[in-house]
Amino acid sequence: MTPPDNTPRPIPLQTGRWPAVLLSLAVLVLTWFSLGAISRRDPWYRNLDMNSQNTADALALNSGLSPNLIDQPGVPMKYLLALDFRARHFLGQLPVWNLKKFGDSADPLREIPALIRAGRTHSRILVMGFILAAAALAYSVSRRPAAACLTVILLGGSSGLLFHGLLTRPELLCVGFGNVLALLCTWRGTLPGPWLRNHLWLLLAGFFGGLAALAKLPGVCYLVLGYGWCWLAALTAGKNAPVPASPRAEEDGFWRGLLPAAAAVGVLGLLFRLSALQDDELGAVAVGRLRFAAVAIGALPVLALWPGRHPVWRFLLARSRELALLGAGALASFPVGYLLLRSIQPEPAALDYIARTLHLLADPAAMVRIHAANPEVGKVFLIFVRQDAFLFLATPVLVATLLFVPRVPSRLKAFLVLLLAGGVGLTLLLSKRHFLAQYSLFAQAPFLLIWALGLHQLAEWTEQTWGPWRRRLALVAVIGVVASFLLTAHRRTHLKYTNYQDDAMLPLNNFSVTFLFDHDAHTPTYLRIMREHYGNREQFVRALEAYLANPDNRH
C-alpha cells in the first residue's frame, strides 16, 4: 500500500526557471485569445447539434426539469453549464438562464446566440482548467516545475484539446476527470505517506473516474487505468515495503475499510430513493448490477480479517483494498452527482435524470446496439493515426527509448507505459464504435503528457551524457519543433473545427433547424415555447431567415 519513496524530491521554483513559467503563462493567454478569436469570427449556428442540445438541457436543469433524451450521460458538463448560466445571469451578463426566462422572451431565437456564446466561453474556461490540471499531474509525477511548464506549452498546441474550447461537448470533462485528475489522485494515493491521506487520494481518484464515466461512457476505462497504476506502482515499489506487525496496526487496517462501505451505503441509499420513485427508469438489470457493485465494494475490505503472512497474499490484500477504494470513489460519484443535481433541481427531476443516467451507465446494451460495432477497427484506427501521425508514431518510440535509459526511475517508466497504453487503448475502443474527429482528445492528452514528462527526462539524461554543443543543438531542435507545434496550433484547431461540421452556410440546413426548433431531444417545455412563439416549422424557418438576414446576427 505504501511503497518506499523512489520518486524524485520536489524541486522549488528557481529564478532560472521563470522564463519557462512566463512562457507557459503566455501560452495560456495565447490559447485563450486564439480560441476567442476563432469563436468570435465563427457563426453561432455552426455545430448546432451538441451546442443547442446541451444549452437547452442546461436551461432545463435550471428550470427544474430533467433532459429529455439521454444518449450519453453528460451530467457534469450540463450541471456546470447550468451553474455558469446562473452565475452569468446573476452577474447581469445573461438575461436568460432557464426555460421560464427563455419562454418569457419576446423572441427566444434572439436569446440562443448569447447562450451558445456563453457555452463556448464556458468550454474555454474548462480547457484552461484542463491544462492546469495536466500541469499539476506532470509536476506530481516529475516533481519538476519545468515538466509542468512543458505540459502547458504542449497542451496549448493540442488541436484535439483546443477544439473542445469552441463547443460544448462532454469529451473534454471525460478526459479531464479521467485521464488527468483521476490519474493525478491515483499517483498521489500510491506515494508513501499516512494511510488516511493515501486512502483519501485513492477515493478521490475513484470519484474523478466516476465523474469521467458520468461525463461520457468510455470514462469507465479510466478507472481501469487508475487501478492498473495501483498494480504498477506496487510492482515498481521495491521489495522492502513495511509490514504492519502490531494488533493495533491490524485493527486500524480493518477499520480503514469503512470508507468503501460508506460509499456502498451511499449508493444503496440512492437506489432506495430511486426504487421508491423511479423504478422503471433504472431497469432491473442496472439495479442488479449497481447493487452487486455496491455490496462487493462494501464487503471487499473485510478481507482484512485475514491479514496472512505470505507476501503474495499481503500484496493481493493491498491491491484489493485499492480496488475497493477506487470503486468506492466511483460509486460515491453517483450519490454525489445526485446531490449536486438536487442543489439546483427538485427531487423528482434530479432522480429522473440520475436514474436514466445510471441506466445508461450500468446497462448500456441498448446504447451499444445503437452504436453498432465497427467491423473495420484497424481502418478507423488508421484515420486517427493519420490525423496525429507524429504523435502516434513518435510517442511509442519515445517511451521505448526511455525504457532503456537507466536513469529514468522505473516508476516513471511504468507510468509512461500506462499513459501510452491508455491512449492507444481508448483510441482502439473509440475506433470500435465510431470515429469522430472530436475524439482525438482521448489520444492527444496522454501522448502529450508522455512528451512533457519524457522530454524532461531526456533533457536530464543529456545533461550528464552529452557534450554542451550536442546538447544545445538538440535543445534548439526541440525548441523548434515545439514552437512550430505551438504556432500552428491556431491554424490546426481552426481547420479541425471548420472541417468537423460544415453547417455554417445559409440558409441553415434542416438538421440545424431541427435542433433549434423541434428536435425530440429537447424537453417538451422547450418545444412548447418554440411552438408558442413561432407556430409551425415553416413559420420558424421564415423567422430564422429573417433574423439571420442581418449579418450582425450571425456572429
Add this chain to the structure above:
Amino acid sequence: MDLFLAHNLGLLWLSLGAARRLAARPADQLLAAALLGWGNLVATGLLLSLARRLGDPWWHLSVSLLLGGLTCLLVARLPHEPADPEGPTDRPHLLLLIAFGAILVALAVAGGAIACVYQPNNPDALAWQVPRALYYLGQGNLAHFDAADLRQTHLPFNHSLLQFPALVYAAPLQCLNFLNLTAWALAGVGVYRLCRLASLGANASLVACGLVLTATPAVAQAVSLTTELPAGTALVCALVFGLRWRRDQRTRHAVLAGLALGLAAGSNLNVLLGGVLAAGLFFTQARPAAPTGSRGWVGAGWLIGGLLLPFALINFLENPGWIGAYFSFVVDKLPDPVVPAWLGFWPLPATPPPLFALNEDCVGFGFTGPLFLLAAAWAVIRPRHPAGPAGGLAWLGFGWFLATVLLMWGGMAGARDFLPVLLVLSPGLAALFESVRAGRWLILVVALAAAWSSTIYLLRNNDRPLLPLLNSAFAPPALPSLPLLLEHHLSRQSRINIDTDGTDERILPFMVQGRHQRFTACRETQPDAYNLFSRATESRNAAYLHPARLPSYTLIAVPAKPTAGVEFLGTIGRRPAARDYLGLGPLAGRTAPITTNRSVLVTFYHEDANAAPDRPAMIRFRVAGLNPEDHARLVVLAADREGGRVPVASFDADGTATAQITAPFDQLVFRVLAAATGAELGSTTIAYLPSHDQDQPPIDPSLPTSTSSIFVTDVVLSKDPRALVVEGLLPVEGPFPQWDLPYLRWQRQPASVITIPPTRGFERLQLAFSVRLNVRRKAALDVLFNGQRVKNYRIDDHTAWLDQTLELTPQPGANVLEFRDAPLNNEPDWLDYLERYPDVKKHVTAIRVPLEQGAREHYEVHGRAEGRSIRTILKPEPAPDGYYFMYRNIRLEGFKKP
C-alpha cells in the same frame, strides 16, 4: 432490497469490528461476528416489539445499527486478546485440504445457485416459518395471533427474528435461503474449531468438518429454511466459546458462549434440550477446578435469560397451558415425520411407498449417521477414555440422541431433528480418525459417499433441484401457483387479514402476491383489510354431525345484496386435504357488489368437539360478509322434523356468537331477512346428519353459490373448465395493470361457442358475462342459445365493460351458447337489387364493372328515377386483426329444480 443490503453491510462491519476485539483468530472472529449479528437482530426485534414497531423498516434499521454501534463501543474498551497460543505448526495436509476444499466449494456454489433462484418452498417455510414472521411484522409485535397451526405462535422465535430484515425491507424471498447457507458454512468453521479446541489434530478436524458439511441432511438444510441447522450452528459456537473459556478463563468467551446458547435454545425446542444437557455437562464435568473468570457466566446467564424468557413469557401469558396444548397439537394435528429417526440413521435406502419425495424432510444420514454414532459409542466405551473435551462431547451427543429418541418416542422425531446432534458428535469422530489408523480409509470412503449423495440430492431433489438450472435457463417455479382469481385479488391489496382454520396449511403463496403488503391473522373481520377465509373443502355445507366433527361452513346467496359480500375464490388441493378460499374486500359496506360476491359466509364450530352427540350442542357461529349497510339480518334457526323452528342466533353485521341448542334438531336454517320488511333475501340449510344422496357431480366444483346449483364455472377465470367445450376464445391473458385490464380472453373470430355437456337435472342456466371492445370503436354482439338469438347488445363505448346477466332455459342433452359479432350499420344490399331486377343485372354484367359498383351507379343514374327500390342490410363493423371482443368473465351457473 437496498435498505436490506445497506443494513446487512452495516451490521457486517459492526459485528466484525466488535468480534475482532473479542477474539484473535479469524475463525473465532467469524463465529463471534455471526453471534453478535444474530443477537443484534434478536435484541432489535424484542425492543421494537415492545414499542409495537416491528414492521417499520426505518425503526428496524436505526435500532439495529444503533445497537451494533453501542456493542462496538462497549467492546472497544476491552483489551485486545493476546495472540492465540495454538501455533501454526499443525496444518491440514495439503492434499486433504485441496480435496475437501474442492468438494465444499463445489457444494457451496451449487447451494448458492439454488438459493439465488428458488424461493423458500420447504414445507416448514410454506406453512409456518415465513408466515409466522410476516404475521409478527403485520401486527407489529411478538404477541400471539389467531393461528390454528400452533407452530406459528408457540415455538421459540429467535430464528423468526433472524428473518425479519429480509421481510421488513421487502427483499426477495430468496434472501431467506442464505440464512441456512451461511449457517452451513459457519457450522463447518465451528466444527473445525471445536475439534481443534478438543486438542485434536488438523487433519482429523478437517475430516470431521468435511463429513458434517457433506452429510445429506446438512446439505439439504443448507438450501432450505429450517431451524435445526442455524440452531445447531449456534450450539456449536456455544461449545467453541465454552471451551475457549475453559482454556483461557476470559469473561468475553463466557459471554459469547451464553449468547450462542441463548440464540440456539431460543430457536429450536430440540436444541433447547441439547443446550440444557450441554450446560449441565459443562458445569458438572468440564468446568475448571478454580476458574478465575466465573463472573462472565453471570453475564452469560443474563443473556441466556434475555434471549429465552421473552418467548416463554409470551406463551405463558397468552396460553398458560401452552406446553400441553402444543404437545397435543403435535401429536394430534401434525403428520408423522416422513423419515423417522431410526430410518434416518439406517444407512441403506429404505424407500417408503408409494412415492418417495426427496427433500430435507425425507433424507437420512446415509453412512454418515451410523459412523458418527459408532464414533460416539467408541469414545464413550473405550477403555482408555479420553479425558479431553472430545469424550465429554461424545457423552453429550450420545445422551442427547437417546434423550430425544426416548422423549419423542423415536417415531415422532424426524431424521432432520438430529442434525445438531451430528454437529456435537463431530469431535468424537475426529478422535476416532486420529486414534484408529486402520479406520481412516473407511472414514474417507464414507466422506466421499456422503459428498456423492449430497451432490445427487442437490441435483435431483423435488423442491429445489439444481439440474434444471444447469440444463437450461428455465427454473421451475418454487411456489405453487394460485387460481387466477385469488392472484388477481391478493395482488392488489395492501392489508390482508387471513382467517384460517387449517393446520399445516401452505399459506405462504398467498402472502407473496404483492409488494409492501401487511398480513394479520385475526378471526374477526377486519373492515379496512382484505379478508381471506380459508376453510376445508370437506367442511363446505358439511352436516352438523359430520364424522370428523369438522367446523362447517356455508355460503348464503343474497341476490339482492346492496353491498359487496364474500366471494368464492377457488379451491386448492385434492380431497380430503383440499381447501376452499373465499374473500371479502376492504370497506365492503361501502363497495358495490358484483355478480360473484353477493353472498354471506357462515361458519360454525363445535365448541366442545369431544362432547357426546346427545349432549346439548354448543355452537359458535362466525358470520362474514353481512354489512350494516345491507340493512339485513341473518337469523339462525334450529328446525326439527315436524317443522318447528327455534331461533338460535341472529346477526345484523359480521361477528361471532355462541349459542346452545338444547332440543334435538334436524337441520340448521340460515335466513337472511330484510331488516325493514322481514322479507327473505336468501337462505340455506345445514343438515344435522350427513346426507347419503349423492348429487350430480359438478362440472367445476370450485364455485358453488347456492344449494340448488349443480355447476358453476367461469370460462375466463376458472383454472380448469375442461368439462365445457370452448371454441373461438384465446387462452387467458393478463392482468395488464398498465392498461387497467384484468385477466381476459380474446375473441378473435366472429363467433365463439361454448358447449355445455348433457347434465342431469339441468333446469336453468344463469349466464353472466362482462365484455368489452378494444380496437373497434363500436360494435354489436348477439348472444345465441341453442341457435336462437337471445339478445342483441350494441356497444358504443370501446372503453367500458358491458356487464350482463341472462337467465336461460336449457334443453335436454347438450346446450350450445354462442357469442357472435353482429351487424351494426344499415347499407344498401346491392346484390339483392341485382337479383330483384334481372335487366339491371344483365346490363351490369354486359358493361363488365364490379356488380356492386354497377348496381349503385345504375340506381343513382336511372333506378331511383324509375322508382325501383333498394333494400338495406346490416353490416358488421370490421375488426382490425380480428380483435372482436374481450371478456373478463363468462360465468355459467346451472341450477336444478329447487
